[in-house]
Amino acid sequence: AQTVTQSQPEMSVQEAETVTLSCTYDTSESDYYLFWYKQPPSRQMILVIRQEAYKQQNATENRFSVNFQKAAKSFSLKISDSQLGDAAMYFCAYRSAVKAAGNKLTFGGGTRVLVKP
Amino acid sequence: DTEVTQTPKHLVMGMTNKKSLKCEQHMGHRAMYWYKQKAKKPPELMFVYSYEKLSINESVPSRFSPECPNSSLLNLHLHALQPEDSALYLCASSQSGPGNSPLHFGNGTRLTVT
Numbered sequence: 007a008q009t010v011t012q013s014q015p016e017m018s019v020q021e022a023e024t025v026t027l028s029c030t031y032d033t034s035e036s037d038y039y040l041f042w043y044k045q046p047p048s049r050q051m052i053l054v055i056r057q058e059a060y061k062q063q064n065a066t067e068n069r070f071s072v073n074f075q076k077a078a079k080s081f082s083l084k085i086s087d088s089q090l091g092d093a094a095m096y097f098c099a100y101r102s103a104v105k106a107a108g109n110k111l112t113f114g115g116g117t118r119v120l121v122k123p
Numbered sequence: 124d125t126e127v128t129q130t131p132k133h134l135v136m137g138m139t140n141k142k143s144l145k146c147e148q149h150m151g152h153r154a155m156y157w158y159k160q161k162a163k164k165p166p167e168l169m170f171v172y173s174y175e176k177l178s179i180n181e182s183v184p185s186r187f188s189p190e191c192p193n194s195s196l197l198n199l200h201l202h203a204l205q206p207e208d209s210a211l212y213l214c215a216s217s218q219s220g221p222g223n224s225p226l227h228f229g230n231g232t233r234l235t236v237t
Contacts, residue, residue: 039223049211051166051228058223097165101223109154109217110179111226113165 008033010100010114018120019088026073027083027117029098037103040074040081041111046094054096057081059103085119093121126150127229129214135235138204144232146197146214153219155197156226157189160211172197173219204236 019025098114158166171179188200218224
């Protein structure tokens, strides 16, 4: 079974600065998908960014970018120019590309991001 | 505004009660999910429906009974729950095929079992 690990329970960043959240995963599969979700106090899980394992190019979405290191099984998220609205819990998630695995999404333990004004 | 609507937002029920959580989406998604989330923990998968058929049951106790009446609706029937079942219950939907299709989550139902 796949596991996802987020080693930083909490990260603090000054407004307008950059913070990087780490995520590692364990899998024997070669094809899969990785996601970062954000969960603010409003409770809704919101997709931040996604990465296909077969793509070498790192995904970017505005101020959010990832550093995908397939060999190291690492998938970190960088938040640039941090804003107060970025304060939330961030979850890294893994999804198999094997059809038999179904649509299961496995989450890491989460990292709480605090943004200081 | 969320595209996945969950009702009710909050629910308090006794251990002998029967209640239902409801989830609705109109994005044409054919996969729907129930997740359970305890405080300061990640969501844990409970059930997955694909094309209105149950495809994954993560060994959830029978006091939780899912139902997918049609492609837009997902219910979770609750009966004889325990206090430890108190949690945030999240519904999600996605396209059934592509693995990179993200899950769209609702705002959840905060359940308290007394």
